[in-house]
Amino acid sequence: MGKLSKLFMVLSALCFAVPAFAQGGTASEVNWVAIASGFSMAFASGICALAQGKATASAAESLARNPAARPGIQLALILGLALIESLALYTLVIIFAKVK
Amino acid sequence: MPEIEQTELASAPADQFYSGALRRIGRAMPILAVTLTAAAWWKFGLRIAVGFACGCAIAYINFHWLKRVIGAFVDRATGAATRQSGKGIVFRFLFRYVLMALGAYVILAVLPASLNGLLAGLFVPVAAILCEAAYEFYAALTRGV
Numbered sequence: 001m002g003k004l005s006k007l008f009m010v011l012s013a014l015c016f017a018v019p020a021f022a023q024g025g026t027a028s029e030v031n032w033v034a035i036a037s038g039f040s041m042a043f044a045s046g047i048c049a050l051a052q053g054k055a056t057a058s059a060a061e062s063l064a065r066n067p068a069a070r071p072g073i074q075l076a077l078i079l080g081l082a083l084i085e086s087l088a089l090y091t092l093v094i095i096f097a098k099v100k
Numbered sequence: 101m102p103e104i105e106q107t108e109l110a111s112a113p114a115d116q117f118y119s120g121a122l123r124r125i126g127r128a129m130p131i132l133a134v135t136l137t138a139a140a141w142w143k144f145g146l147r148i149a150v151g152f153a154c155g156c157a158i159a160y161i162n163f164h165w166l167k168r169v170i171g172a173f174v175d176r177a178t179g180a181a182t183r184q185s186g187k188g189i190v191f192r193f194l195f196r197y198v199l200m201a202l203g204a205y206v207i208l209a210v211l212p213a214s215l216n217g218l219l220a221g222l223f224v225p226v227a228a229i230l231c232e233a234a235y236e237f238y239a240a241l242t243r244g245v
Contacts (some may be wrong), residue, residue, distance in 0.1 A: 018163075056173070060173075063178050066179075074170060074171070075118075075119070076164055078122065078166060078170050081166060083229065086226045093220075094221065
């Protein structure tokens with residue numbers, strides 16, 4: 001038990017020491033903005049793709065149930081897909097604004 | 101039964117009005133593009149205005165293709181016309197993005213267009229949809245449709 005507690009104390013000391021090691025030297029800094037931009041674009045694209053798939057599936061189901069409602073469903077689908085695509089474009093604009 | 105007939109009679113002008121939304125949005129986009137391009141030229145200069153106009157053109161073509169692809173999709177879903185295969189519809193839907201990216205690359209590589217202006221121009225359909233929403237709100241208040 002005593003050895004285990006000493007081991008954890010050493011490990012915790014090493015964990016605190018890591019930032020101290022990182023501050024020294026001339027190591028290149030990580031570009032977190034670029035990494036975050038890549039992740040945000042990936043999330044935005046994936047979620048927009050899911051939303052477009054959900055909208056299209058719902059429209060297809062509604063058309064199969066009631067083909068007479070075609071004009072309204074078609075209009076809603078076009079506007080919905082255009083607005084969903086614009087959400088991904090918002091993310092792209094923010095990325096271009098932040099990453100120079 | 102008379103109530104249903106009255107409702108159908110009352111909703112006929114409303115249906116006619118709302119079914120013209122896509123046509124009005126398609127007309128509003130070029131008007132907004134010209135107006136905002138002129139405003140961008142006056143406010144930010146030629147380079148931004150050229151980029152904005154190119155973005156508007158790409159967004160207009162993209163919206164037109166989206167309408168065509170969804171029309172084909174709806175035709176297929178309702179069984180109205182089966183001229184196009186499902187693969188063709190999906191290919192056209194995805195090929196829009198490739199053409200948009202190629203167009204943007206060529207415009208930025210060849211023309212002295214601004215990337216910020218191009219990105220701003222891509223939002224013209226959203227502005228047109230907002231204008232249509234405002235117009236429908238106004239029509240609902242004034243004409244009761």
